[in-house]
Amino acid sequence: MNEQEFIKTLKSGSEKAFGELVEKYQGLVTNTCYGFVMNKDDADDLAQEVFVEAHQGLANFREDSKISTWLYRIAINKSIDEIRRKTRKKRFAYLTSLFGKEDHPLPIADHNSPNPHQQMESEERLAILNSAIDKLPGNQAIAFRLSKFEGLGGKEIAEIMDTSIPSVDALIHRAKANLKRQLYSGYSQGKF
Amino acid sequence: MMARDEIEQKVEKILQSADSFSRYEGKPFLLTRVMAAVENKTQAKPAFVTHLILQPYLLTFILLLNIFSAIYFFKNNSSIDQNREQYIDQLAIEFSISSNSYDLTTLIGEE
Incomplete structure (x- = not known):
């Protein structure tokens, strides 16, 4: 099945096709998000949000576009939003730290690494x-x-x-x- | 204060650290989590009151009710005015007051 046929199947609402899409592009989406947020848990959550948005936006997806390009765009937008949200949170945390106790988790090394x-x-x-x-x-x-x-x-x-x-x-x-x-x-x- | 060469070396190391970036492919069972999130989103309905109020038939009903109330109000108001005029006329007849009489107290005093 070529990409255009695959997109048609996806747009018809096939859950199997959507499962294939998630499996095929999970690495691409998660790693893109990780490259932006530099946190594995956040990258996992963002990847989930990306695929949910992709599922909801399938009807508007143009068949002449590439799936990877489309997913990259969603992943980038989601990651940028997350970075902005975190920056706002940091500013707020700084303000609260001026009045109360500070809560900065210290980086912990992975002791399983050589x-x-x-x-x-x-x-x-x-x-x-x-x-x-x-x-x-x-x-x-x-x-x-x-x-x-x-x-x-x-x-x-x-x-x-x-x-x-x-x-x-x-x-x-x-x-x-x-x-x-x-x-x-x-x-x-x-x-x- | 660091020497210029030392700073340049550190900057180079930082820039090279991008090359040592290790890919992260994500946790397993992403599809299960995605499908659960999709299902949650489709099941989530708007709040009952908002949902009820935003129904077109309800909005039409409220609009029609407003129009009928307005018509009823104005119709009723004009009939009240008519009744009032009738009462005044009856009173005038009872006390023999014509519309030409301009000083009621004099007229009453004469009698």
Whole structure:
């Protein structure tokens, strides 16, 4: 069955086809969300929301589009919404911490890994990188995340972001330059 | 204060950490959770009162009721005015007051 036939079956309301869709694209959706939120539990919840939205929006899905592109878009939008929600929550938590007790969970290393210290260090670096990416302009952050964490090429990113390949290359290039600048100033000011 | 080279090395390490990002494919049984969430969403109905009020037949009924009330009110109001005029005329006849009489007290005093 080619993709267009599969989409027709999906749109006809076949639960079996929807099950196949979830199984086939679970990794893609979950990892995309994980690349944005950097938290496995949140990524699982977001993946669930993505597929629920996909199930509800199947009727409006154009048959000439690619399923993966459509799912990537839903996943990106959901993840960005989640990041915004968390940022608001953090601001509120900061305000409440000024008046009450603070509740910051400490990072715990996975002791099953061969080198917990090394693992913690790389997680710490990734967290710094992630917070720096969050501060990039929207499109640069999306292009950079899809390229680095999802391993997508310029053509695929261009399709998802509905732009041209040179624009994607430019976005990634600017993202890297901005990240370097941001991290450099962060280290020189002793923020990290 | 860190040296420039040291900072550059750290920045490079941070940027390279993106390459060591390990994929996360998600927990098993996602389909079960998704189907349960879909079912919950389709079963969730709007609140009873909102659901009842938003019915088109109920909205039409309320509109018609308003129109009939308005018609009844104005009709009734005009019949009250007519009755009032009739009472005044009867009173005028009883006390022999014509519409030309302008000073009621003088007229009553004369009698």
